[in-house]
Amino acid sequence: MSTILALKNVTKQFGGLTAVGDMCFDVKKDSISGLIGPNGAGKTTIFNLITGIYNVTEGEILFEGNRVDGLQPYQIADTGITRTFQNIRLFKKLTTYENILTACHYNTDYSILDAVIRNKKFRTGEKKLHQQVQELLEIMELTDRKDAVASNLPYGLQRRLEIARALALKPKLLLLDEPAAGMNPDETIRLMNLIKEVRDRFNLTVLVIEHHMDLIMGICDKIVVLNFGKKLAEGTTQEIQSNSKVIEAYLGEEDVIC
Ligand SMILES: Nc1ncnc2c1ncn2[C@@H]1O[C@H](COP(=O)(O)OP(=O)(O)OP(=O)(O)O)[C@@H](O)[C@H]1O
DSSP, X not given: OOEEEEEEEEEEEETTEEEEEEEEEEEETTOEEEEEXXXXXXXXXXXXXXXXXXXXXXXXXXXXXXXXXXXXXXXXXXXXXXXXXXXXXXXXXXBHHHHHHHHXXXXXXXXHHHHHHTOHHHHHHHHHHHHHHHHHHHHTTOGGGTTSBGGGSOHHHHHHHHHHHHHHTOOSEEEEESTTTTOOHHHHHHHHHHHHHHHHHHTOEEEEEOSOHHHHHHHOSEXXXXXXXXXXXXXXXXXXXXXXXXXXXXXXXXXXXX
16 A cells, blocks of 8 residues: 555654644545644644644655645645644534535536536536535435534534535545544444444545544554654554554543443
8 A cells, every 4th residue: 555644753742842742643545544642732732733724843744645735724734634633623504414515615617707607517507516415414314404403413424524524625635633522322323433434435534633532442453642742653453452652542531441
């Protein structure tokens, strides 16, 4: 499997605080990788560095072999990297359908003029968009909630809607920041299956931050463990579960590793 994303000696400092220090890891194409670690370990900072929200202090980030550190967030999004957020970001007053549709519009190939004169190109483009929305609704099991206003959806469904919106941008690499936060065990298992399904269906690579260890252990091909901004360990689920440094760092948090 080829490498799609590589962090090479990445450091991020905020004043005197090193949030991420000398971080190195690769993400293989078509894999599901997990980023875990205690609160404040630097996980979200890594997502913010990959997506260009923060600039790296030192080091390089390569996506498909090209440097992306130093690019603007919109330029990085254009390369095919999309993310979801720890705190859900939806158009709260729009319906589920409209939320996905607005994201799908990013992929339209008709011009404003085509839209104004409503020519064939516009009509064909719009038809394709609506098909795409239907497909995403089905995949994310949101069809029966398509007319619900986003803010009225239960929390777990809002999270799924956020993933549907991210998928609408047709990413190559999907970054999920705590997608199971606030979900009950049943919802978490459903989400786990959905993530695997979308990875296969859309030929995606997924990098996921999550505190739910059952989700991480259930879907990840590889896990990177962070502690105080440093890489503590890296390996398969089995390797991580039996790694003495990881067990030691999590001592006292007996719920974390299962
Ligand atoms: N914009 C910022 N300015 C200053 N410090 C920051 C900033 N963003 C993050 N930090 C600090 O960097 C460190 C890593 O934070 P980060 O949010 O990346 O951790 P995390 O592993 O995602 O934690 P959590 O699991 O709680 O989300 C923390 O000490 C945090 O306070």
